[in-house]
Amino acid sequence: MITNHFLGLLMLSILQPINALPVAPGNTVNLLGTSQEKDDGRILQRYKRGWMWNQFFLLEEYTGNDNQYVGKLHSNMDRGDGNVKYILTGEGVGSLFLIDENSGDIHATKRLDREERAIYTLHATVVDKRTNETLEADTEFNIKIHDINDNEPKFSKDLYFASVPEMSDVGTSVIQVTATDADDQTYGNSAKLVYSILQGQPYFSVDSDNGTIRTALPNMDRETKENYQVVIQAKDMAGQMGGLSGTTTVSITLSDENDSPPRFANHTFRLSTLESAEVGAAIGRIKANDADVGRNAEMQYSIVDRDGQDMFTIISDQNTQEGVIRVKKQLDYEKQRTYSFKVEVTNTYLDPRFMYSPNPPFKDDAMVRVTIEDVDEPPVFSRNPYIIEVHEDTAAGSFVGVVSARDPDADNNSVKYSIDRHTDLERLFNIDSVNGTITTLKGLDREMSKWHNISVVATEISNPRQTTRVPVFIKVLDVNDNAPEFAMYYETFVCENVQSGQLIQTISAVDTDEPLVGHKFVFSISSSNPNFTIVDNEDNTARILTRRAGFSRREMNTYLLPVVISDNDYPIQSSTSTLTVNVCACDSRGNMQSCNTEALLSAGLSTGALVAILLCVIILLSKYYYQLHWYRQSTALCRAHKALFKRIGNMVPFGRHPNQSQSTQVIFLSLNTQYPIHVLQSGGNYYGLCWTLPQINILHCPEQVCSHKVRRQHLNPLCYSCDSFFFVCIPFIIILQLKIVECRTTR
Structure with missing residues (x-):
């Protein structure tokens, strides 16, 4: 802030218009007046034009040998007696800017470039030399660097790439190229650019103000010329003489439009294939040409005749743009030997300009003739595979099923049948070589094998090399020919002090048969058995219970309990399995302590x-x-x-x-x-x-x-x-054996 005593930090350019020339050093500036007096007595008149009192203006790129004069600081506190000292601080002071502390004159010591820095902010202070007392408070001011036209326009790229559709209308925008000028945009015309085209006429033009390149000729055809090199110039000083300029090159490519239809070079194609060609096999290719490129040259082929649509199909090869003809159904020389059909080709992507035309020109057609060649074919079975069912109780020599095959050739040669013995190593089956009847050679057991998978071979009698194999899956149906039995060996014990109704064992059964409705077993024992009874759990398990209380090893140390198990299939099968029950001495909690003599002996003597x-x-x-x-x-x-x-x-x-x-x-x-x-x-x-x-x-x-x-x-x-x-010896042996039995009983 400037005080009332500080009439102003007097600057050379405070009263100077923006386009005024610098005042020579030594001038005295008075803020209160409008005139300046030279040393020679001449008066220079100045007029205010909206000056900014707190700025100095300095031209960039000074080329003189002496330091460049910037301006002068002056305070009303300065009486001219040499007691006032001017102090300058801020950016560049001491290196770029120097001040005479007695006179307040400021000089620039180096050449300044506005493009590097446009404004410097400094601070001025006035103090008394004798007392070092501040006479004027710190005041901020700017030194603004004035621009000169020392930078040419520059484009962001030396080479641009652009494209425009062929056949575009005149004035179609292609690309905008812009240049920049490092000079001051707000001062003069140093940075005012004008664009012009140096190369590329008469095909293209450029907007002089914004650098937009446009087409200048109609109906430019890509097939005639695809690429153009255009040179654009940008010149400053509004294009006037003496201005600086820069150039760039624009490579413009005409992009393809679908303006060329596909065309067949040959309108008749002849193909041939064997009747044995597999479904999906390619039998030949046809091709149309399209002068366009890219997606505009992509074509799709189709068969338009019913005769060809049923037997053949055609797809487009995206790499070669050819039409690939493939077999759709199995061919048969004996049924039809030639096929003729029409193939049509169109562009995959149609140009909107022709989409609604009543007679679309962008397609073509050709005739394709396919000749079928005969081959000697192997026999063909009536079914593939065969699935036959037979019961397991079928006797040897029983009928299993029939297979049949025929020669598809026109001669219809006879065939004979055989079984591949590698698929019937046990020789369970036989086949009649003439009529294909399969019979059993041995009895079948479903419990041994549920399925038998054999291969039957049909051989053409006139040409034994023509053979065909067919799998025959023979399922063996179950017959209830096996009785149920214990699922495992059961041996349990009963305590001497057991109570009546005590559970001693739960038993279950298995049956190797496979009934349609699942297994259902019935368990029973003799109703007159005084010792044990059985309870059927109705889930294919049963519980064995004691019928009475108290058993004695001295009376009977082992009971063999016969259990009858029956199934529910037809015919009903049953068997008797035996449950071994040992009578043992137990503690009060029912834990076994020791069993009968036979149980002890059954443990066996140890090797020692x-x-x-x-x-x-x-x-x-x-x-x-x-x-x-x-x-x-x-x-x-x-x-x-x-x-x-x-x-x-x-x-x-x-x-x-x-x-x-x-x-x-x-x-x-x-x-x-x-x-x-x-x-x-x-x-x-x-x-x-x-x-x-x-x-x-x-x-x-x-x-x-x-x-x-x-x-x-x-x-x-x-x-x-x-x-x-x-x-001594015999008691030792007895004690040793008793210890062994005790250990086994504990386990």
Whole structure:
């Protein structure tokens, strides 16, 4: 904001019109007056024309050697005594703009380009040099760069591409090309452009104001000339001399219009095909020509005669625009040997100008003649496939069904029939080679196989290479020839303390037959059975219940309960299955503890128990054989020792056997003499001697042969009698086996 003391930041161009020339440096500007006085005394008159007091104007692209003068700042506080200092801040100060702090003159140090920057905003402040007190508050002003015509017009592209439909009317717009000029649009004519065409006449013209290119000639035909190169110029200064200009090239293509009809080069086409051609097979191609391109050249073909429509069809190949003729129905040389029909071609996309014409010119037609060639055809079955049903109880040699085939050729040769044995490996069926009657060679069982799929071959007798195969599906119908039976093996148990009416087993049945209405089984047991009864659940299951309370393993440990199961088909089939019921000891909650002896034995002996028993038997046999051998020598040997005992003195008693009345003594002999010691056994008593190098032999002596006992614990364990071994071995085996049975029962 400018104060009342600040009469104005005096600028050289404040009182200068936009098109005025810069004032020479050194001028004194007075805002309150309308005249300026030169140093030489001349007065320059100026008139206000809507000036903006807060702007400087500066021409761009200054080419002088000195700094370019911008303008002068002046304050009424400046008395001319040199005590006032002008300060300039803002954009470019110090680099682009400099100020004389004493005079307030502003200069530009570099050449400025308006296209880079058009306005600079600066701030001016006036202070007292002595006190540095601000005399004039900070004031903002602009330096606006005036434009000169230093930029030529430029198009956005060097090359444009455009298209216009052929045969377009004069003045049809093709494309608009525009150029831009970097000079000031608001100042003079530096950026005012005018467009003109330098190349492309007389076919095209351009609007001088907006650059729109239009057609200048009527009926331009794409088939005559398709592409045009047009050069457009844009010139500034409103097109006046001295203006700058730029050019661009426009490549204009005439787009196709459907102005050319399709035409057949040949109006008669001859084709041939074998009668064996499959339905859908292509038998030939025909083609029409169209001078147009793209979608306008796309054609569609059609058969217009009934004779051809029934047997053939034609489609268009989108890649080649040909008409592909295909077989629609199976051809038969014997029925018809030639076909003639008309084919019509039209454009797929019609030009609206001709759509409502009474006689559309954009189509053509041609005749097609197809010749059918004969081939030797294989026999043809009357059906394909055959499905035959036969009951499973059919005996060997029974009738199954009949197949028939014929030779479709005009000669109608005879055919013979056979079964491909690769499809009947079990040789269940046979076929009459003349009339095609199929019979059974063996009985059929539906439970073994529900379907038999065989292949029957028909062979032309005059030409065995002509054969035809047909599948024959033989379904075996079910006959109720199987009785129902238990779905699985059932074995259960009943507790000794069971109550009457207790459920002990639920049973179910299966039947390999397949009745039409589904299975329905009836379960029953003898009504006189005092122990068990049965309840049919009516869902092909039944419950076995106890009829009485209390069972005893001692009375009967296993019950075999016969159950009769019947089906509901015809004829009714029934069977008897057996339910095994074991009587077991149970706890108060009904959990089985142990079952009868047979159940225990049925668990079997373990391998370890069998090996232990075998070892015991071997040891027993060896022991008794050893005792028998020494018993024969015991009498004589014991008598010899008895005499020896009498001659040995110094016998020292060491104790008495608790179960014997005789004294037991030990004889100490000379250590230098080695005597064998013989331990004598008489019944359950052991006798013997001990010395330094004992050799112990077990002798079996009659009772009371020897009178000197030796304690059992001093003997070798092999001296133990076998009856002691027996009392240890056998209980161990029994305990081991009981543990095994207990484990199995628990599982």
